[in-house]
Amino acid sequence: MAHLDLNVMASEPNAQHQIVQFKGEMDKSNLEQARAVITKFIDDYQLPLLIFDLTYLDFINSEGVGFTVSMFYKLRKKGQDLKIIKVQPKVEDVFKLIGLTELIKCYPDLGSALADITSSP
């Protein structure tokens, strides 16, 4: 089974976002576990922006992309936004291939993600 760690980073007081860091590989073998954890997290999430930090995500397949899209829509339904930062080239190739980057904006770093206010729901 591919290994995937999810780490919810502590945010600064009064911050309007929180960061979830993905580490490892995301595919069918660990997707259900990740889905259970993140879905619960997003259900309880109150801030206007959630950021997925993919610095350490080495692999994702189409099912992983499907999962990301479903989380995006889940947040949008609640009037919140999802942004992705620090995507590795291999993962970015998959995102571009499937067209995810047309739907969810990817940024090289946190600063540029926070500075861009055009993608709000």
Next chain:
Amino acid sequence: MLLRSQKLFYLLVVFVLLVLVSAYFLKSSNFATNNFWFGFLAFSLVTILVGYYLGVYRVFGPIIKQVEALMAGAEYKKVFLNRKDEFGLLAQFFNYVTKNLESVSHDLKEGNRMMSELDLASEIQRSILPRAIPMVDKLDVAARTRPAEEVGGDSFGFMQKGRQTFLYLGDVTGHGAPAGLIMMMVNTLLYVYLEMSNDTKEWLTKTNLTLKPRVNGTMFMTTVALRWDPDLEKMFYTGAGHEHILIFRAYEGVCEAIASGGIALGMTDDISEIAKEKELNLKKDDVVVLYTDGIPEARNQASEMFTLNRLKDAVTRNGKLGTAAQVFEGIAKDFRAFVGEEPQLDDITLIVMRYTGVPVVEVGKTTETSWGQI
């Protein structure tokens, strides 16, 4: 806590001791004649037998009878023993186990029923996938697909519209029954909207518009649609988040990978701004290869993926073999050699099209699409 059988055992021990002690004292008295000893022995044995019958046989018998029936595969009944000792416990255990057996048997029957329904779904799905590809004017085509499970998420179709051939290759996220249902929906929509579309962009955009509200956010279908105009001898394509289009440039002997672009069907409501129809510039003998991600993501025993690069190498190695079927077989052989005996985890589809420029003369001739053993 003393169990009933233990109590009975101790009672019998006490009884035997009493008999022995009595016999010891009676031995010295005068009235202990032979007849007396015979009666004494008979009384002792009968008492032990009656004790065994009442304490063990009569209670244990009904349980053993049902256990024997169960073991012999005959009809058995529940055992009702209104006791709080180990026999009552045993009867309860028997009832519990047989109830679970009935439940397992029900699950097995249910499993069999679901398997036959899956077989039926698989059959329906196979029936909507082209079993054979019609000959396409000025193109030589070989296409095969193999699902990882009974029902797959890969699909493709070759459809005629006037002189033009429209074809698509799609791959629904994941595999199995949910992917199969989406795949069948998209396949139907594509057939319906072809009549109302003039190009591949319009075709996919209309299909997506109907599809999106009917699928949840997790499921989508990456698709690439091609339009072949045999009069102009031009091929056009629109990508919807699918894998690369590979072109073996026959003259140069190289394999080119073109990102198909776009966004997967079912991911967003309107793809009209994103989808674009572009031309694939082909020269005679060039080979176009379409595939689903089950091929580059297939792993060998060392858990290494086949990857796009290996697929490109396979196309380069085999691109000049001759007919589309020969090129297909060459690529399939390389793929098979890489994955070895590893089980197939995802659906795989490979379409090979060689631009021959030779008009079709054998009308009605078709090629098979079922991918046999890899």
